[in-house]
Amino acid sequence: MVRIKRKLSSDKIIVAAVISVLIFILGISLGVILTNERVNWLDEVNKEQEVAYQSVQLQAYFLSSILNNNASCSVLHATLEDTIADLDYSLDKLVEYDKDSRIKKDEFDLLKRRYTLDNIKYWLMAKQAKDICEKDLVLVLYFYSGENCSICPDQGVILTYFKKKLNDKLLVFPIDVDMADDEPMIKLIQKAYKIYQYPTLIIDGIKYEGVTQKNDLGNIICSDIESDSACTDYWMDVMSEAENETG
Amino acid sequence: MLLITEIILRGMYLTSLFFIVFWLLLYLSYRSNIKKQNKKVRNPSSYPKVTVVIPAYNEETSIVGSVESVLELNYPKDNVEIIIVDDGSSDNTSKRANDVIKRNPNRNIQLIKQKNKGKAHALNNAMKASKGELFVCLDADSYVDKDTLRKMVHMYQTEPDLAAIVPAMKVRNPRTLIQKIQRAEYINSLLLIRLMSYMNCLYVTPGPFSLYKLDVLKKLGGFDETNLTEDQEIAYRMQESHYRIKHCPSAFVYTNSPDTIKGLYHQRNRWFSGSVQNIIKYRRLIFNREYGDFGLFQLPLNVSAFLLAFGIVAFFINFSIVPFFKELKNLYLVGFDITPYLKDFFKFNMNILDFNISFQFIIAIIFLAAIIVILIAHRNSEAAVFKYGWIYIIPYLIFYYIFLSFIAVIVVVEMLIGRRKEW
Numbered sequence: 216m217v218r219i220k221r222k223l224s225s226d227k228i229i230v231a232a233v234i235s236v237l238i239f240i241l242g243i244s245l246g247v248i249l250t251n252e253r254v255n256w257l258d259e260v261n262k263e264q265e266v267a268y269q270s271v272q273l274q275a276y277f278l279s280s281i282l283n284n285n286a287s288c289s290v291l292h293a294t295l296e297d298t299i300a301d302l303d304y305s306l307d308k309l310v311e312y313d314k315d316s317r318i319k320k321d322e323f324d325l326l327k328r329r330y331t332l333d334n335i336k337y338w339l340m341a342k343q344a345k346d347i348c349e350k351d352l353v354l355v356l357y358f359y360s361g362e363n364c365s366i367c368p369d370q371g372v373i374l375t376y377f378k379k380k381l382n383d384k385l386l387v388f389p390i391d392v393d394m395a396d397d398e399p400m401i402k403l404i405q406k407a408y409k410i411y412q413y414p415t416l417i418i419d420g421i422k423y424e425g426v427t428q429k430n431d432l433g434n435i436i437c438s439d440i441e442s443d444s445a446c447t448d449y450w451m452d453v454m455s456e457a458e459n460e461t462g
Numbered sequence: 463m464l465l466i467t468e469i470i471l472r473g474m475y476l477t478s479l480f481f482i483v484f485w486l487l488l489y490l491s492y493r494s495n496i497k498k499q500n501k502k503v504r505n506p507s508s509y510p511k512v513t514v515v516i517p518a519y520n521e522e523t524s525i526v527g528s529v530e531s532v533l534e535l536n537y538p539k540d541n542v543e544i545i546i547v548d549d550g551s552s553d554n555t556s557k558r559a560n561d562v563i564k565r566n567p568n569r570n571i572q573l574i575k576q577k578n579k580g581k582a583h584a585l586n587n588a589m590k591a592s593k594g595e596l597f598v599c600l601d602a603d604s605y606v607d608k609d610t611l612r613k614m615v616h617m618y619q620t621e622p623d624l625a626a627i628v629p630a631m632k633v634r635n636p637r638t639l640i641q642k643i644q645r646a647e648y649i650n651s652l653l654l655i656r657l658m659s660y661m662n663c664l665y666v667t668p669g670p671f672s673l674y675k676l677d678v679l680k681k682l683g684g685f686d687e688t689n690l691t692e693d694q695e696i697a698y699r700m701q702e703s704h705y706r707i708k709h710c711p712s713a714f715v716y717t718n719s720p721d722t723i724k725g726l727y728h729q730r731n732r733w734f735s736g737s738v739q740n741i742i743k744y745r746r747l748i749f750n751r752e753y754g755d756f757g758l759f760q761l762p763l764n765v766s767a768f769l770l771a772f773g774i775v776a777f778f779i780n781f782s783i784v785p786f787f788k789e790l791k792n793l794y795l796v797g798f799d800i801t802p803y804l805k806d807f808f809k810f811n812m813n814i815l816d817f818n819i820s821f822q823f824i825i826a827i828i829f830l831a832a833i834i835v836i837l838i839a840h841r842n843s844e845a846a847v848f849k850y851g852w853i854y855i856i857p858y859l860i861f862y863y864i865f866l867s868f869i870a871v872i873v874v875v876e877m878l879i880g881r882r883k884e885w
Binding site for chain 2: 248249308380
């Protein structure tokens with residue numbers, strides 16, 4: 216019986232390895248191009264938001280100083296709501312893209328810092344607008360840590376739920392405390408409200424530490440909002456639950 | 463942690479990509495041989511005596527069909543010896559076998575009964591009684607095509623240095639989704655088997671109608687009765703002794719495949735356990751230059767298939783099971799009130815930048831290559847791609863290998879904790 220003489224297809228193995236590595240590098244390069252595009256897009260959006268902020272600021276100034284009445288509040292409120300929705304959306308994208316990327320970390324961090332400042336700016340502006348327009352509106356300043364807080368996402372879920380339910384009646388301003396070392400403004404607010412644990416919510420100047428559960432948050436938010444049907448439904452649900460419990 | 467996951471993930475991509483590119487390259491380099499071989503089907507110059515052994519354990523429903531398919535072979539009847547080995551069946555396997563023997567008094571068929579000692583023991587028993595020059599094993603749940611033996615013998619005569627010839631195995635009458643998926647798997651495997659055959663890398667001589675040179679089998683000491691996959695073990699042993707195994711792509715044999723997930727699980731659990739057993743037994747061959755492509759390519763591929771299985775399972779858990787439970791927890795947090803989310807359900811807000819192109823590009827390339835392989839494989843085995851519809855292709859491409867990976871992981875874990883397995 217003849218035993219075979221073994222061969223080694225080294226040429227094919229090398230060619231296959233080279234092709235695979237080339238395809239792989241092409242994939243990675245596309246990833247780098249994509250990250251650049253994402254940073255550029257976020258930067259562009261941020262610039263537009265700067266302009267929108269100036270517009271909101273001017274509108275508030277006009278209403279409070281020149282017109283001195285709240286008849287045109289709907290314009291201010293609509294602009295504010297649209298801009299904050301934009302800010303929310305692009306901040307979500309920023310967090311998502313940053314998580315995806317292993318490069319351009321410095322640029323992402325700078326963008327995050329800018330977005331955090333924008334959130335604080337808009338929170339202050341929204342407070343001002345609420346006073347000028349006496350609007351039925353709840354403002355939530357939400358402190359969380361992306362790196363050192365495993366329960367923070369739970370609070371995010373509950374806030375998103377109410378945001379979807381109440382739309383423009385609820386404005387949430389998330390602040391990532393991990394940025395505090397780079398951004399003194401965050402430290403300033405933390406000190407002002409004595410925030411030492413996360414998540415923490417500031418609603419109407421009152422501090423709520425730890426995860427504020429759905430029912431508790433519903434009570435807090437809906438006691439501030441009278442006109443919204445979602446809150447009317449909410450109170451009805453609470454009442455029927457209470458009736459069920461008492462038998 | 464995240465960085466390690468990413469490195470593992472990218473390593474998996476690169477490994478999968480490499481193997482797919484390699485097989486495609488190999489196919490391209492052997493394309494002309496494949497075309498020539500497809501056309502060339504000639505009769506043997508002579509008809510050596512062949513022993514067909516049918517080991518059977520509780521196969522009363524299929525044994526008659528298997529024997530009859532051998533009786534109908536286009537091969538001189540006097541040169542076919544049939545040995546049925548009843549491996550201690552508790553059903554009517556022996557009775558059915560005797561019925562066939564009585565119905566065919568002019569044919570050389572004998573029945574050997576043994577205590578239940580497994581397939582390898584049955585084959586070794588038959589080997590002692592065998593008078594043929596060539597020894598063929600046919601599982602009792604498989605059926606051979608009329609011209610298969612003729613084609614294999616022709617190949618044996620044109621290449622007398624062959625120690626074993628492997629047929630082209632197909633799933634018989636697939637009815638359930640599970641069987642249709644296995645049909646696709648078998649057809650794809652046929653292409654790989656063909657390419658492995660060109661590289662002298664075949665590491666299994668499957669139970670359904672593999673043909674062996676009897677004197678080689680005897681020289682090697684017969685089948686290993688302690689092994690879970692004796693058909694794989696004998697092939698490894700032949701490779702270890704530098705014997706040549708070749709695939710005969712036009713020699714078709716049809717086998718019953720499991721029709722339930724449970725049946726499939728048990729079959730693959732045994733196959734994979736046998737694979738691990740053989741990888742461990744023949745570990746000295748891995749990365750051994752003396753064994754050429756078999757040692758430096760095929761065996762590392764067999765090992766990396768298990769590593770890849772671990773990666774696939776981790777990937778699946780990380781990207782499907784964990785997010786599922788996360789969503790469940792999120793719903794719990796909001797009292798399972800999904801109404802606020804429904805209004806956004808049909809809002810399609812696509813941003814091109816949201817695509818993680820570097821990963822999706824490679825996944826797309828792998829899927830594209832997999833589809834090309836499926837098309838080539840179907841053409842290679844003379845099978846129509848959409849003969850049984852197309853729906854099963856989707857679970858085959860997306861879920862089937864995840865399922866197999868889970869079995870492979872279970873097998874490795876079972877072996878690590880020392881769980882004993884029997885045939």
